[in-house]
Amino acid sequence: MTPPRDRCEARTRKGDRCRNPAGPDGLCAVHRRQQAAGGAGAVHTPPGAPGTEPFGPFLDWAEEALEFLGRRLLGEYEVDEFGHDPDLVEHVLAPLLRPLYKRWWRVETRGLEHVPASGPALVVGNHAGTLPFDALMVALALLDEHPAHRSLRMLAADLAFDLPVVAPLARKLGNTLACAEDATRLLESGELVGVWPEGYKGLGKPYRERYQLQRFGRGGFVEVALRTGSPIVPVAVIGSEEIYPMVANLRRLARLLGFPYFPVTPTFPALGPLGAIPLPSKWLIEFCPPIETAHLGPEAVLDPMVLFDLTDQVRDTIQQTVHKNLLVRRGVFG
Amino acid sequence: MGRCILVTGAARSTGRRLVGALAEEPGVERVVAVDDLEPEEPFPAKVEHLAVDLRSPALVRTVQSAGIDTCVHLGVTAEPRAAGGRATMKERNVLGTMQLLAAAYHAPGLRRLVLKSTTAVYGAAAGDPAVWTESMSHETPRHGFGKDAIEVEDYVRSFDRRRPDVAVIVLRLANQVGPTVDNPLTRYFELPVCPTVLGFDPRLQFLHEEDTAEVLLRATMGPAPHGTFNVAGDGVVLLSQAIRIAGKPPLPIPEPLVGRVAELAGRTVDFSPEQVRFLQYGRVADTSAAAEQLGFLPKWTSLHAFEDFASRLNRLVTEEQVLRLEHEALDLLRRAVGWVGR
Incomplete structure (x- = not known):
């Protein structure tokens, strides 16, 4: 067992506890950068800019999406030892x-x-x-x-x-x-x-x-x-x-492809990719x-x-x- | 009487650093640095340089006569190119270790043997447990460095059985990174594009060079618990994430073509089949035994260690560019929305 590592002190946007492991300053890499950039995030929408009120939620969403893309481009996120990536989820x-x-x-x-x-x-x-x-x-x-x-x-x-x-x-x-x-x-x-x-x-x-x-x-x-x-x-x-109501199993094809089974449903593979719905x-x-x-x-x-x-x-x-x-x-x- | 310590593979950067640190330890009387290479920076005056190959009779004489009490074996190399080909590398790694252990067996004053091994002994496969502990049984890697390391560990373990009075410490180190480290993996991240296996994103662990030096010093000078210990920075870094941190574009290659590309790329970097498997499946080792029994806690997490190494690379994409883009895109959007709103 690993000794329990400290978790990041910051909270995510949803108000949950951040699950990333903390560095020596008690923050994870993601939140350390956010704090260094000043406040809640690297990009900040000034509230009440003229004409933007009806689109407020959309702008918030866009801001979060852009920040996410930025984090992914720079590799600034943390996964646990099993590879769980809460930011991507x-x-x-x-x-x-x-x-x-x-x-x-x-x-x-x-x-x-x-x-x-x-x-x-x-x-x-x-x-x-x-x-x-x-x-x-x-x-x-x-x-x-x-x-x-x-x-x-x-x-x-x-x-x-x-x-x-x-x-x-x-x-x-x-x-x-x-x-x-x-x-x-x-x-x-x-x-x-x-x-x-x-x-x-x-x-x-x-x-x-x-x-x-x-x-x-x-x-x-x-x-x-x-x-x-x-x-x-x-x-x-x-x-x-x-x-996917499975009416038959093509065992031989499954073995050929290395899958545990190959399902036949009323729509698959008859309708091709549509049948996968x-x-x-x-x-x-x-x-x-x-x-x-x-x-x-x-x-x-x-x-x-x-x-x-x-x-x-x-x-x-x-x-x-x-x-x-x-x-x-x-x-x-x- | 002070300690008499023999270090093999002493001229390479890890060895040179350990030898330098040992020379400054107050309790150390003698340091013998064994390596047929000359170090880049000369050894301190206190250190005796024995410029011989591990297979030389001079080494046997020294180990047996000089009252050596500790032997630190760093002479197992992961680099066929530097060693002069894969066959020579294997001979140096495995036969060199056998010779050293044969000599050590007859050294009456020997009390401690430290082996620098690698987490590569665990191999890399899809069906591996997520986190390796030292006692888990694993499939033997069939190629390269991992195989050498397993054979070397086997010889050391059999030495351990025959000389129970010697404390044998085996350190399985994760991939090392740092500002001055030069190994196949650091050279991989120095490529203009980083080839990856399409559809795979392995978890990697890194060990900072300062922590490597610290754990070797502790195993040599500190209390001596028998055993095998994984050593790595806390946490893991995904390959895709590491490539982003290095600021390089990834180049995903479909699995069936990987062998061909590795052959081509092998001319500039060591792209062995085991390296390819590592870049496909990765590996993570549990480090709690080293923390509890050896008292070693790495200063650098895997992520911080990698960031420290990556700061020397030429980034294709910089943080400023990304932040500026973020700002510009949002600004544009805000203006567009404002215009629509009016």
Whole structure:
């Protein structure tokens, strides 16, 4: 474990605590430059310039965008040791995902109070939909709607870190490799970690098996939670199964391309790139009450029964919540 | 009686600096600087220069007869060009270390052995854990410096088993940067454009030359905990970010073409396959063991160290230009909006 490094004292424009590591003067590189340039930012719009009032919000936006571009051009931003880039997430990646969240899938989120406002926790969810949009939507729900605006640090498959373009984006979004070392390290530094134990089995399952949770791997996530004493927060996502209803899997082509599966949906690959547009199903994300692990102590890792029981408990909680919410949903696109 | 310290690879900048610092330490009686090269700046008067290759019998005699109590092995090089080709580099690195350890095994007064190794022993791959600790098992790098460093570490570890009375300290240093550092990576950032692997943006760690000097001095003179320690500045810098800080334009090259381009570029900089993998996947090492057991906290973070190095480069894009552009664009926008508003 690294000794906890001091965080920057400044606040971001949104009023959140800056998450960048601080230098000797208590500020990160970004805010040091901003302070040296005088006050809130390098560029400052004088309030009430003639004729600009109706466009105030637009000018604010332009100013922030220009400052962001300037920071990127000069390399003046900081990422953590996993490569998480909050500046890029806040200004580019989250704004790109938000329309999907709000307009396309009209995501409704429940039970956010079950996610702790600070300190470590392991968020465990069901996985479906061919592409891991469900993980991104859960992360966006926590970033935008949780009162503490928490960053979900997701554990992703090896493949994500070997694909060009995807690999750096995955890291910048806050993902890291799904291995015990990385997960432990994140939890020990008090982060909120997201894990999808079904993996490809869940993502690439045919449409007729929708909302049936697959096997939960070997339950490695429970081991990590026990070892670090972190609570487990099960999360059930509905809606993700219908975005790309997979009717067939071209196994041979998938093997040729090195992918875990090659989906055939009613529109893909028949309609080409158009077929890659996900269907606008109605989504509901529910966070369930946390399952505490601290009282079991780290020695419980040695007892396979405890591991099996906890794994099953988490899986059942998610499966039941999925069923419960499917019953209240008015329709797939409702 | 004061300490008698032997330093190999003493004529290169890191070694020269350590030898100079050791000569000024009050508790040090004798410093033997081993290197077949002449240092750029002459050694202090107190230092005995043994201008021999590591494989020479004169070295064996010195190690065994002169009452050497500490051996600092800096003589493992990462640069095939300077060493006279890859084969010679390997011979110097691996066989030189074997010879030195063979001599050290029979030196009765030896109490401490410090090896300067590298985080390159961890290799670089997509499936690597995000942060390496010293005890994690890793795939052996199959090429170049990383492979040499692993073999050298193996010999040192086996020496450690055979001479339990000697404190063996292995320092795995991250890539070094600083105003006077000259290595394959600093030369990469001095290129007019920086070739990158298209669609990859690795995390890098840097160690400032002052911190390199400090950690070597501490390992040589301070309390002697047995063990292997990662040494790097705090935090990480992305390659894209480093290129921006260096003020260079990046040149992304699709992965299938990288080999060809590296071959071409290899004529001006050392672009080994392991260097290419490093620029594709990067690597980060955990430094908490060095902080806790060695008591070493680097003064420079990775970012600050890199900025200090980059200040000597010719920037294509300067901070003033970017700030001015920002101002001008916003000013233009404000005037346009004001005009529309009226």
